[in-house]
Amino acid sequence: MTGAELKALRGPLLVLVLVLAAAGAAIYYSNVLRGQSQTVLVQQQNQLREARTRMQRSGDEKAIIVQYVDKYRQLENSGFIGDEQRINWLAALRNANERTDLFGINYEIAIQQPYPYAADLNPGQISLKQSLMKLDFRILHEGDLLRFFDALRAQNSGLFHLERCVMRRTEDGGPLRYQPNLTAVCQLAWITATPEAPSGARP
Amino acid sequence: MANKLLLCISANQATAARWRSGRLTDCAVFDNSEAGVAEFRDYAATSGNAPAFVIVDAVEEDYRIETLPHATGSDRAQMIDRKLRQYYRGSPYSAASLIGRDSSKRRDDRFLFSALTNAEMVDPWLAVLTECGLPVGGVYLLPMVTAGLVEALGEKASNLLLVAVQPVGIRLTFFRANAFRLSRLSRSDTDTSARDKAVIDEISNTRLYLHALRAATLDEPVSVVLLDHADELGETTRAIREANLQCTHVGRAALASLLKIDPELLALSPSVLYLQLLGARVPSNNLAPVRVTAGYQRYQTRRQLFIASAAVAVIGIAWSGYNLGDRYALQNRTEDVTRQTARVNADYQQATLQFPSAPTSAENLRKATELADRLRTTEVRPQGFLEVVMRALESSPDITLTELGWQYRKGEFETGTVAAGAANPAPASGAPGGDLRKQSGLITGQVQDFRGDFRKAIASINMLAEHLRKDPAVEDVRVVQLPLDVSPKIALTGSTTDVPSQANTAEFKLVIVLKQPT
Numbered sequence: 001m002t003g004a005e006l007k008a009l010r011g012p013l014l015v016l017v018l019v020l021a022a023a024g025a026a027i028y029y030s031n032v033l034r035g036q037s038q039t040v041l042v043q044q045q046n047q048l049r050e051a052r053t054r055m056q057r058s059g060d061e062k063a064i065i066v067q068y069v070d071k072y073r074q075l076e077n078s079g080f081i082g083d084e085q086r087i088n089w090l091a092a093l094r095n096a097n098e099r100t101d102l103f104g105i106n107y108e109i110a111i112q113q114p115y116p117y118a119a120d121l122n123p124g125q126i127s128l129k130q131s132l133m134k135l136d137f138r139i140l141h142e143g144d145l146l147r148f149f150d151a152l153r154a155q156n157s158g159l160f161h162l163e164r165c166v167m168r169r170t171e172d173g174g175p176l177r178y179q180p181n182l183t184a185v186c187q188l189a190w191i192t193a194t195p196e197a198p199s200g201a202r203p
Numbered sequence: 204m205a206n207k208l209l210l211c212i213s214a215n216q217a218t219a220a221r222w223r224s225g226r227l228t229d230c231a232v233f234d235n236s237e238a239g240v241a242e243f244r245d246y247a248a249t250s251g252n253a254p255a256f257v258i259v260d261a262v263e264e265d266y267r268i269e270t271l272p273h274a275t276g277s278d279r280a281q282m283i284d285r286k287l288r289q290y291y292r293g294s295p296y297s298a299a300s301l302i303g304r305d306s307s308k309r310r311d312d313r314f315l316f317s318a319l320t321n322a323e324m325v326d327p328w329l330a331v332l333t334e335c336g337l338p339v340g341g342v343y344l345l346p347m348v349t350a351g352l353v354e355a356l357g358e359k360a361s362n363l364l365l366v367a368v369q370p371v372g373i374r375l376t377f378f379r380a381n382a383f384r385l386s387r388l389s390r391s392d393t394d395t396s397a398r399d400k401a402v403i404d405e406i407s408n409t410r411l412y413l414h415a416l417r418a419a420t421l422d423e424p425v426s427v428v429l430l431d432h433a434d435e436l437g438e439t440t441r442a443i444r445e446a447n448l449q450c451t452h453v454g455r456a457a458l459a460s461l462l463k464i465d466p467e468l469l470a471l472s473p474s475v476l477y478l479q480l481l482g483a484r485v486p487s488n489n490l491a492p493v494r495v496t497a498g499y500q501r502y503q504t505r506r507q508l509f510i511a512s513a514a515v516a517v518i519g520i521a522w523s524g525y526n527l528g529d530r531y532a533l534q535n536r537t538e539d540v541t542r543q544t545a546r547v548n549a550d551y552q553q554a555t556l557q558f559p560s561a562p563t564s565a566e567n568l569r570k571a572t573e574l575a576d577r578l579r580t581t582e583v584r585p586q587g588f589l590e591v592v593m594r595a596l597e598s599s600p601d602i603t604l605t606e607l608g609w610q611y612r613k614g615e616f617e618t619g620t621v622a623a624g625a626a627n628p629a630p631a632s633g634a635p636g637g638d639l640r641k642q643s644g645l646i647t648g649q650v651q652d653f654r655g656d657f658r659k660a661i662a663s664i665n666m667l668a669e670h671l672r673k674d675p676a677v678e679d680v681r682v683v684q685l686p687l688d689v690s691p692k693i694a695l696t697g698s699t700t701d702v703p704s705q706a707n708t709a710e711f712k713l714v715i716v717l718k719q720p721t
Contacts, residue, residue: 008501012508019512023519030526037533044540051547058554064565065558071572072562080575117640121577124570142589142607149584159575161582164610193574195567 079158081193084112084131089190092155097137099151100144103180106136115191125196130189133160138180142167145184160188206253208337209481210243211345211474212328213260214371218474219246221253222482227464232472240327247335254499255337257328257491258481260345260369260474262388263321265291270311273304283314291318296325296342296490302382315383317344317488329495338498341489346376346386348480352430353378355461356453360426362419364409366402367430368439369473373402375409377418384418399442402429406448424449432458432473583611588644588717591677595670601663605710606647615716616643618683641678642717650686650709657687660709668713676717684712 054061072081079085086109097105115128139145149162165186207222217239220230231246233239247255267290271282283299291297297318305311319325325342332339349365363378369388376386389405406427413419427450429440440452458476459466462483468475489496561568588609596602610616648667650660664685671680686709689695 005501009504009508012505012512016508016512016515019515019519023515023522026519026523027526030523030530034526034530034533037530037537041533041537041540044537044544048540048544048547051544051551055547055551055554058551061555061565062558064569065561068565068568068572069559069561071575072568075571075575076562081571121574123574125564125567126570126574128574146584146586146589159578161578161611162584163612164608165585166606166608168606169604191578193571195563195571 075193078156079192081195083194084129084190084192085158086131088157089133092152092157093135095155096148096151100148102144102148103138108134108136109190110134112192115189123193127194127196128191129194130191132163133188133190135184135186135188137184138170139167139182139184140180141182145186149186149188158190158192160190162186162188206251207340207482208247208250208253208255208332209478210255210257210328210332211260211472211478211481212257212325213369213474214262214324216370216472216474217243217328218472218478219243220468220475220478220482221250222478225483227468227475227479227482230468230471230475230478232474237327240331243328244331244335247331247337250335250337252336252338252502254340254502255332256340256481256485257325257332257342258345258348258477259319259325259342259490260371260374260388260477261319261321261324262372262390263319263324264344264346264386264388265316265318265320266346266385267316268302268384269314269316270305271314273310273312279312286314286316287318290316291320294318294320294322295492296322298488298490300488315488317347317490319344319490329491333498336498338502339491339495340499341485341496342491343481343486343488344386344490345374345477346383347486347488348477348484349376349386350378350381350383350486351480351484352462352476353381356428356451358426358428358451360424360449362423362425364406364425364427365430366406366427367432367473367476368398368402368436373405375405377409377413379418385413385416387412398436399439402436402439403442403446406443406446426451428453430458430473430476431455432469432476583640583642583720585609585611585642587676588642588715591671591674591715591717592644592646594674595667598670599663599667601651602648602667603651604646604648607644608646609642609644611640611642613638613640614643615641616645616714618645618712618714639719641719644715645683645712646715647684647710647712650711653686653709657709660686660711664709664711664713671713671715677715678718679714679716681714682711683714684710686710 075081079088089109090107093105093107110132112129112131115130118128121128137148139148145165145167152160165184167182167184170181170183209220209222209227211218212235215235217233217235218230219233220227222228229246231242233243233246269286271279271286274282287297287299297316299314299316301312302315303313305313319342329339329342353363353365358381361380363381365374365376365378367374372388372390374386374388377384387409389401389408410419410421410425414421419425425448427443427448429436429443429450429452431437431440431452431454434455436452440450443450453461455466455469458464459469462476462479464475464479493500558565563571589607592604592607596604608616650663653660664682668680668682671677687695
């Protein structure tokens, strides 16, 4: 093809390229718009399906509320549901220490973080969190350890799981009868639950 | 339909017309002289860039029907090129077209070779077209376009002789089985007085010529069709019929009706008839060389590019339109579904007025309560671990514990500093040591009354480990430290001067892993 022929075809070629680009852009953009509308429709259809299901189950819902609302309130009062009740935990520690005649407890509470085993429990719309508490205290024998945690549990100041405990015989164990022989370092997780998106709630 | 400039050149004049919307317009006749060419220049200059198609009505024409071995592609092209150079070496205006295959066993190709042997006749006119920037689409011999007229006439005769009285002579074109075989232009006297005789003579001469060419014998009947664009050949028709020939007279009105042409234009020039046929259908036998039609090739390419652009634009618009239409329909459906959702939600809100007061949704109430129950029931306490250790120690009175660690986490108890390990956070999900949480612990103890007897101390420790292993709650027990490590994998140093009795304790460490609760 000669230069003159190329020159003669430059205009139509340019037009073709421009039309191709414009057509491609128009098709792409309109396709994107169509896809967006399709997505919105699917979302809206899902919402309608959920709304219908919720409507159909409204009778069951009423029965569930009647069945569970009192237990839920109790869990709220105990501190399992809602914000952390750290003052209640410390009060419970103090009470448990007194009841089991221990020699005082040093504590250290870490920052709150998501409960790492939440997925195993399939919590749904409930967000589970934990705060790790390290306890350092002295006991006469290993039975005190178990009694202490039973006493702490009995305070009903929340829900905790004991994760780790280490007991060590003290070197200065003397002949006194009520002198602590063991030091215990334990870690427990205070677990709290927060419901998300309380849709349909009618407080 | 694309605009064209049509030009019919004969020895004494040229007829031009513009083809617009399938009809001839602006017909004009120019003398075949310098003045005529100059007038045509003005005419062509007002034709924009419409492609020009030229037919030539000349005596200097040649037709040959040749049979060549069947070939395709470049072989055929080379063969045709050789033949054209052989037949028409001096003429640039020549062409060959395949008209069929031979009925013989070899099925050879049959070609019609045609040429205009007087190039000077068309060169001035083509120069004007080039000067005016009009692309030349092709140059054709006049008989080539008359095939369209035979179709329009609907003549079924196997031997058809089309006779037309032109200003320069009598044009006789022979068709056999509706296929062109030959044509000749006779410069006979076409004055009214001698015309009848001249026509009959030329018909007879043509028949003799056909006989000589073995195209049609004299015995075969030939149907003559007399084209009378000026309605002045009635007597000629009768004369032909009196000569015992079948003759059909086609007058101006019939021609105008057949070809859908204005009768007034036919009166202007008989060439208008052929321009109409050329405009309607461009024949395949283009005589013009590539250098003449190069502009038309560019024109065609440009045109094809514009058509492609238009097609792309139409596709783009149609596709986008479909998408937008679909989007509009989807939006309408979405609005409809939204309204339905709002209605159902309103009904639900109405229904919830009957519900007891609750701090959260029913699902959350149920889930939170179940989670609390599950967490309480799945809590693992260290009692079981302590009982296992105590049971084992009962049968090993020579061993006392100095440290005892327990954990319920993923992975096993670490064998580092036990007390420091209590503050370690639980490993995140997916940490090494297994995916499931399990109870494990580390006991650190001493063998009493050791007195340097490593063999006995190790035996006591192994016995304790064995007792632990036998416990049904235990999954695994590992001795991670002995008073003396005799493993061949590490170096061992000491002195025989050491007094064994001075060492009265032998420390050891055991890791215990409990089975998963069922």
